[in-house]
Amino acid sequence: MDIDQIRALSSDDMQAVNTLIQEQVDSDVALINQLGFYIVNSGGKRLRPLLTVLSARAMGIENNEHHTLAAIVEFIHTATLLHDDVVDESTMRRGRETANAVFGNQASVLVGDFLYTRSFQMMVSLKRMRVMQILSEATNQIAEGEVLQLMNCNDANTTEARYFDVIYGKTARLFEAATQLAAVLTDQSEAIEHAMQEYGKHLGTAFQLADDLLDYMADSEEMGKNAGDDLAEGKPTLPLLYAMWHAQNDDDKTLIRDAIEQSNGLAHLTRIQGIMEATGALDYTRQCAQNEVDMAIASLASIPDSQYKDALIALAHISIERTS
Numbered sequence: 001m002d003i004d005q006i007r008a009l010s011s012d013d014m015q016a017v018n019t020l021i022q023e024q025v026d027s028d029v030a031l032i033n034q035l036g037f038y039i040v041n042s043g044g045k046r047l048r049p050l051l052t053v054l055s056a057r058a059m060g061i062e063n064n065e066h067h068t069l070a071a072i073v074e075f076i077h078t079a080t081l082l083h084d085d086v087v088d089e090s091t092m093r094r095g096r097e098t099a100n101a102v103f104g105n106q107a108s109v110l111v112g113d114f115l116y117t118r119s120f121q122m123m124v125s126l127k128r129m130r131v132m133q134i135l136s137e138a139t140n141q142i143a144e145g146e147v148l149q150l151m152n153c154n155d156a157n158t159t160e161a162r163y164f165d166v167i168y169g170k171t172a173r174l175f176e177a178a179t180q181l182a183a184v185l186t187d188q189s190e191a192i193e194h195a196m197q198e199y200g201k202h203l204g205t206a207f208q209l210a211d212d213l214l215d216y217m218a219d220s221e222e223m224g225k226n227a228g229d230d231l232a233e234g235k236p237t238l239p240l241l242y243a244m245w246h247a248q249n250d251d252d253k254t255l256i257r258d259a260i261e262q263s264n265g266l267a268h269l270t271r272i273q274g275i276m277e278a279t280g281a282l283d284y285t286r287q288c289a290q291n292e293v294d295m296a297i298a299s300l301a302s303i304p305d306s307q308y309k310d311a312l313i314a315l316a317h318i319s320i321e322r323t324s
Contacts, residue, residue: 001310001311001313001314002314002318003318005311005314006050006054006311006314006315006318007050009054009307009308009311010050010053010054010057010311013053013057013066013067013070014046014049014050014053016064016067017046017049017053017067017070017071017074018046020067020068020071021040021071021074021075022037022040024071024075024118024122025037025040025115025118027114031103031107031111032111032114034103035099035102035103035107035108035111036111036114036115038099038102038103039078039081039082039099039111040078042093042096042099044078046074047207048070048073048074048077048174048175048178049070049071049073049074050070050315051175051178051179051200051203051312051315052066052069052070052073052178052179052181052182053066053067053070054308054311054312054315055178055179055182055183055196055199055200055308055312056069056182056185056186057306057308058182058303058304058306058308058309058311058312059182059183059185059186059188059192059196059303060186060304061182061185061186062186065126065185066182066185068122068125068126069126069131069178069181069182069185070178071122072119072122072123072135073174073177073178075115075116075118075119075122076115076116076119076135076138076139076142076174077174078112078115079112079113079115079116079119080112080142080146080170081093082099082100082108082109082111082112082115083108083109083112083146084146085098085099085100085101085108086100086105086108086109087146087150088229088233090229099111116139119135120132120136123135123136126185128184128185130184131181131184131185134177134180134181134184135177135181138173138174138176138177141169141173142169142170142173142174144169145165145166145167145168145169145170145171145173146169146170148162148165148166148169149166149169149170149235152166152235152236153233153234153235153236154234154260154261154262154263155236155260155261156236156244156256156257156260156261158236158241160238160241163236163237163238163241164205167204167205167208167209167212168201168204168205170208171204171205171207171208171211172200172201172202172203172204172205172207172208173201173204174204175200175201175203175204175207176197176198176200176201176204177200178200179196179197179199179200179203180193180196180197180200182196183195183196183197191302192302192303195299195300195301195302195303196299196303198295198296198299199296199297199299199300199312199316200296201296202292202293202295202296202299202316203292203293203296203315203316203319205289205292206289206290206292206293206296206316206319206320207319207320209238209285209286209288209289209292209320210289210319210320210322212230212237212238212239212285213239213282213285213286213289214322215228215229215230215231215237215239216228216231216239216240216269216272216273216276216282217282228265228266228269231259231265231266231269231272232263232265232266233263234259234260234261234262234263234265235260236260238281238284238285238288239276239281239282239284239285240256240259240260240272240276240281242276242279242280242281242284242285243256243272243275243276243279243281244256244257244260246279246280246281247275247278247279248278248279252275255268255271255272255275256272256275259272286320289319289320290320293316293317293319293320296316297313297316300312300313
């Protein structure tokens with residue numbers, strides 16, 4: 001099953017989710033409408049809400065609560081993007097200017113806050129305390145992950161374990177909550193809920209590993225952002241760390257260490273890419289991502305067979321095969 005078949009399978013659900021997102025971003029404040037619609041309609045893949053509706057269908061949901069849940073997940077994700085782009089001073093995302101580049105940092109931060117609080121209003125509408133518990137904990141851990149990433153920036157002594165802590169918080173945690181909550185909404189057993197939680201966690205980890213690989217493998221047009229952004233910001237992602245740890249000579253190790261500590265590596269991007277190739281850093285990161293995909297798929301073993309389960313399995317493979 002390819003991504004077009006997956007989107008066709010979920011078309012009706014996603015249309016309902018998109019309509020709900022458009023309704024909920026509406027505000028009497030003109031700037032919220034302008035910036036909100038700009039970011040919501042910025043050409044994103046809607047991967048997280050897609051994952052939410054597929055998981056809910058795989059769990060046999062019989063109402064429309066999963067549409068609200070999917071919109072909540074997308075709002076939380078979009079709010080983090082608005083804040084991230086301000087923190088990272090990014091100017092390009094998904095092939096177009098970032099909201100902060102167009103509207104300014106203050107507006108981006110405040111509209112991000114609006115989307116966060118709107119998501120909590122929508123949580124209340126579901127009238128399920130467990131949903132609020134899981135999403136509030138997830139949102140808090142996402143914030144912790146972002147702070148940990150900030151602390152790791154320019155730190156060449158970052159360990160692999162700390163790197164995985166960051167990507168769990170900033171990315172995998174929301175994937176995990178989305179899939180777990182599909183089981184919660186359908187009143188599944190504790191074992192099934194745990195299986196769906198594990199699927200989301202491993203899928204989200206694989207997705208972020210692939211994203212960190214793309215920063216060194218794809219060009220700007222393919223990615224929809226600037227190639228080498230992580231390097232320019234001094235972010236010690238796994239491909240960069242592995243290359244530093246296994247570089248064949250001190251000059252290469254020093255070059256990467258300086259690139260991390262001083263955020264000056266963009267001028268040496270081609271050389272650093274060569275070191276990554278020589279050390280097997282890209283292959284190592286790719287294998288880590290594949291291991292996460294394998295664990296995600298294995299987590300679905302206890303889930304009843306259906307076309308939606310097939311879509312979840314396919315989505316796991318697609319998460320590391322993409323070029324953007």
